[in-house]
Amino acid sequence: MKTYKDLSPSPRTIMTPGPVEVDPRVLRAMSFPILGQFDPEFTALMNETMEMLRTVFYTENHWAYPIDGTSRSGIEAVLTSLIEPGDTVLVPIYGRFGHLLVEISERCGAEVTTLEQEWGKVFDPAQIIQQIRKHPPTILALVHGETSTGCMQPLEEIGKACRELDVLLVVDAVATLGGTKVAVDEWQLDAVIGGTQKCLSIPSGMAPITYNQRVADKIAKRKKVERGLRTAEADTALTGRAIQSNYFDLSQLQDYWSPVRLNHHTEATSMLYALREGLRIVLEEGLEARFQRHKRHERALVAGLTQMGLSLFGDPHCKMPMVTCVLIPDKVDGESVRQMLLHQFGIEIASSFGPLQGKIWRIGTMGYSCNQKNVLHLLGALEATLLRHQVPIHPGLAVQAALDVYEQEQR
């Protein structure tokens, strides 16, 4: 019989826009023994996780809990629970993940309209607001931070307009949650999906979501108690069309995440341990301090890259602090550079998608990966790799420029 070796991953410096390195405290949390799903000790951990999520989302929403799946499972859970066939969804697209919102909404039976912005820019909020005034959709679905382009869409004015026009605003904050402010209540966002494997620095496999009473009310009309658990009185509330997914039915998930504890799935125990520990770390650092840290390392990274002679991609006014996109210099094989970084230096950076494939590298400074050691290590290794590829850059300047930033800020 074929045998398989002991797990022994090589050491990696992960500077992609996710998944990123995980705090050893989170890794250790996953190695604790299992508790039963209805063990009071476990349900207490679930409740604490909900509390911490509210803080991280800057919300008073009651509903803040993870979906057991990767980030896009959270997006699909929200959209499939909200969208009834014939509902209209407007998606302003400025990168790959806008297309994903269209894709998911269409599969939920929505009539989708889109606005498109050139990749590397975001929308003037006025343009989106004008569109929803003209044709108010049931839902406006929008990406907060587009890791495919490194751009971040301002949401505050859009949230205000949606509330006035009674449009539900669903926001994909997968890449931004925990790295920059996602002010759910202040910005009047109705439903927001975060990611674990990005700025929260937890392994992929859970998708924290939050939503307000406007969303809960719409979902409540579609509530259907699961067959096999149903009693005679149940289902009297069902006035909307039943949600087309059982796994992503937020009305059922609510019963599981509330004192009723009505059985649905078996909560992913070890991932819940990881999420709880990751959120504890975020709160111990402090949200504002964490956002400042992401800005600081971005400054150092950008200083180093530009001093080296590289150009950044995208409109700097809407740049995400945790993703930096670099134009691949002319005639350089971007994949060869990435391979050399990985295999010689143990550093991973990312390529991009669609129109940007082969055009840019994407460097992430997210969560636990967002630290001085990583930024300096990357700049030195990238310089050496580009020299090895005969790229005419300015040697010796990048790491110095980053050190200047760090030393200035340490004063």
Place this chain on the structure above:
Amino acid sequence: MKTYKDLSPSPRTIMTPGPVEVDPRVLRAMSFPILGQFDPEFTALMNETMEMLRTVFYTENHWAYPIDGTSRSGIEAVLTSLIEPGDTVLVPIYGRFGHLLVEISERCGAEVTTLEQEWGKVFDPAQIIQQIRKHPPTILALVHGETSTGCMQPLEEIGKACRELDVLLVVDAVATLGGTKVAVDEWQLDAVIGGTQKCLSIPSGMAPITYNQRVADKIAKRKKVERGLRTAEADTALTGRAIQSNYFDLSQLQDYWSPVRLNHHTEATSMLYALREGLRIVLEEGLEARFQRHKRHERALVAGLTQMGLSLFGDPHCKMPMVTCVLIPDKVDGESVRQMLLHQFGIEIASSFGPLQGKIWRIGTMGYSCNQKNVLHLLGALEATLLRHQVPIHPGLAVQAALDVYEQEQR
């Protein structure tokens, strides 16, 4: 600010039908650092996991990989990828999880018909075969092991009949995979879903599935490359109706789990480590040896329970080896017994659902939890707890009876 304590779960002996205790090797695997999703070291681990799953499923199927979600995510992925609106699905129900198959199939737009068997029994295969001969459905969906009742449905004859009649047979083997034989190819099962947190003894959060070319062919007609990744040539194959879920679209997941590595979700890194390590442990023990171990501890447990004076629930001819259902004696508060076991002895057993709520206890002997220490510990604790509840049982006999079984078999 509120602070949250260090994670510190109490020691538990988990004798439920899942989630169960996890081998420390699996827990340790989850504590290894993250690899990027397209790192060749990680994709090699993905491929090894596929190979091992094929062995555990007794199949030559190419497709054998996990869905990133809890067990029911695997069921929904298979059903939603297969079912087109108007397809007919027959579900023979003999417990709660049959109802779940109905629930999911209906949400996928299927026309569902059911057969119902009293809880505690299974179907005579001839009855199901007669039904599919009379009205061949597109899909027959069936539970292999019903943890809600502790019964296991024989599948071999049904598989043969489905193949003859060109019916697709989808089997929920969540509770049985890794604890008793699930002979996918020999029994002619077209798609099978396993669970991690039961006999594989891996934390909840992944759902291993396998399916054959018949299923792959049906899914291929519905293939749609994701927006934002799509090139001009794509989607020419789409002749069926697009799958109503993006997250559970097996045609897209196949591209992620093949050398194309077309980006879909970000594979749940730590859970994949866990699954790989758990499967390694299963293969090191040997499948047949593992099944024998489950039978051995079942014999000891049943001997102990019956000597104590308790009666088992369900038809013994179709009893699952890894779940033992006990009738709660008259006038005994089943929940009070469970609470005492948990809070005084640190042992968890389960209650049941629907018509069996308050009527039976369910004791699991699954995977890593299925061991002599646990069985003896449980029997002693249950005896003491029942005495404490003034239940007229025969004291002193249960542990002795189990020891007899173990000593006989050790000879």
